[in-house]
Amino acid sequence: MIAGHYEKMLQEKSVIRELSEFAAARGREIGYENVFDYSLGNPSVPVPDAVTETMIRMLRETDPMALHGYSPSLGIPSVRQRVAASLRQRFGLPYEEEDIFMTSGAAGALAHALRAVTVPGDEVLTFAPCFSEYFPYVNGTGAVLKLVPADTETFQIHFEALEEMLTEKVSAVLINTPNNPSGVVYSAETLINLAAVLNKKADAYGHDIYLISDEPYREIVFSGVEAPFVSSYYDNTLLCYSFSKSLSFPGERIGYVAVNPACADAAKIIQMCGQISRETGHNCPASIIQLAVAENLGITADLSVYETNKNIIYDELKTLGFPCTEPGGTFYIFPKALEEDARAFCEKARKYDLIMVPGDGFGCPGYFRMAYCIDTEKVRRSLPALRRFVREVYGVK
């Protein structure tokens, strides 16, 4: 009598897990340094020293009862205040403590935001290509996730498809900019048009439509690219943030939901998040981690390596003739495969020790994702393998 639903999830193959097992096995054969593993979105730079020093100082100097004590279910008040102040200062919206809910990373933020603004049976829309974990996040609420097809020219929004799919049953639209897997940053124009569609449909249907904005890559934006602050464009926005990438702190599970103060129910939605936690057993990120990030809101890890890697890979892919939209941020790139079946393409690439993820799992077949959060030196060493692969298999050049 174990729960069949979760038992069934076990049987679904995880492509990324399989790839990473292959990479590990191959690494044991030839040395992991010789496997060009572009499969995993793991930060490849260390946490800033300032965060480490903050934690050591707190462990040495803070009363352990205060440091390790229970956090209120919405997060530690001083932490919520600092997060609100930082957002106010950077983005000009009047966030206050009451608009902030501390979470275990973006996963926790999304799980709470989705539960707060959907009921079972609702539809949630997101855009291909998308992070594959959006499916369990939404399914877990009882709502249904539907995928708006990609605009593969620009990887901005396919507005015709959106308008058609945004029926009365849709209670929330989920976006991710800078985007995993495309690396694309939504332009101000895209966000203006999106807000217009959402406002028009909300008026027509006579109910709110919430915008859930998943922003773990907000701080990884490349030179010359403008990353507009999503919440400034639409009142009913729930920002879901994670420090995993900006601070290279993914295992410490820390992020937040920030509801746009212009949202009529902002404070109530945050309070509801605390009730959602009671049912999911989430109960706050670790106290010391909350306190440590709150003291280091102004800084990031040294993220410059990702832009260096992007430039090298993007140039090489263009030279080799891959159709490819240039990433504006993140540590991903999403080129078109050189044959229709991206699974077959990635399978063949493995023989050259190139580990890449087919776009099928992101809802965008025919493309593939490279996660270039690896050492630049390894990126450079991977280029001859990439050239050999496309020459020998696809006759390029």
Next chain:
Amino acid sequence: MIAGHYEKMLQEKSVIRELSEFAAARGREIGYENVFDYSLGNPSVPVPDAVTETMIRMLRETDPMALHGYSPSLGIPSVRQRVAASLRQRFGLPYEEEDIFMTSGAAGALAHALRAVTVPGDEVLTFAPCFSEYFPYVNGTGAVLKLVPADTETFQIHFEALEEMLTEKVSAVLINTPNNPSGVVYSAETLINLAAVLNKKADAYGHDIYLISDEPYREIVFSGVEAPFVSSYYDNTLLCYSFSKSLSFPGERIGYVAVNPACADAAKIIQMCGQISRETGHNCPASIIQLAVAENLGITADLSVYETNKNIIYDELKTLGFPCTEPGGTFYIFPKALEEDARAFCEKARKYDLIMVPGDGFGCPGYFRMAYCIDTEKVRRSLPALRRFVREVYGVK
């Protein structure tokens, strides 16, 4: 269109929150040291120095990429191995890594365990008096929690009531020993009888019945009391543990599910817990916290103050004529109120700056809970107030 279910939860009054707000307000008037606040189950002793030193050492010496990197969804393998080894050594059951799932405290453990072995519509039984958060933990799964009435003589199990309520719809029974709020430790006899009932009913109904054993107070057991290891008595046991009380580490949110290796589906249940996390956005406790507790499994905070406090309070309550079962562990005691309405009793006690929680919220009206995780000196200072209260209001002595 925010989710009405969670909005409604906001309107339910939390008695403990109200009491703690009263205590804080009164504290601002007369000094918090003069408010005898027995309302909150917050550890009152510091984390062991060894845990602090472990964390500082890891921050200084461990590669930050390894220290703060993503934990696999079931927990860090070395941590799961150490937890399994520690349980093997202490309790003699052959736990292995594959039987352990790391969680954000007991809340996370219970939320996962309940989802793994119930489906919506199932019934889960627990025993009055119980921790009030069991209701949202179970409701969140779609199952229904039913409360077996208390055996108020001993606060062991009321077996007649259990047998009657354990119908075919019950998929899990949830126990908590040492118990919040009674402080009682289930005897070996109780556990033997419980296992017999569960086995008998499982045979009769032709389906498994899981025992979910919530054990955050396992290390707080008083001298002369034997606390049998629940999992040794029944194969299909899911142990839910938290380090919050044993290490005085509640804000760091760390615990685990350990499935009895004798349970036919042990490894599968653990794997399913990883799938459950994908839907609830839980995704592991913080990496540094997992690593820190794994290096300190053999130790606890200095928990002796709780027994000292228990002795003082129990003696005083008996002297004053309160019917009261002596706690065998925890930092709670659950005496009978001196009038039928424990809410009225606790309301009157407030005038003497004694903050205690009526048993109604624990499913056991007529009783009240004192959480004596406060300084012994304050416990002593509270006795004159307690005496004055019962003399002036109830004419005792």
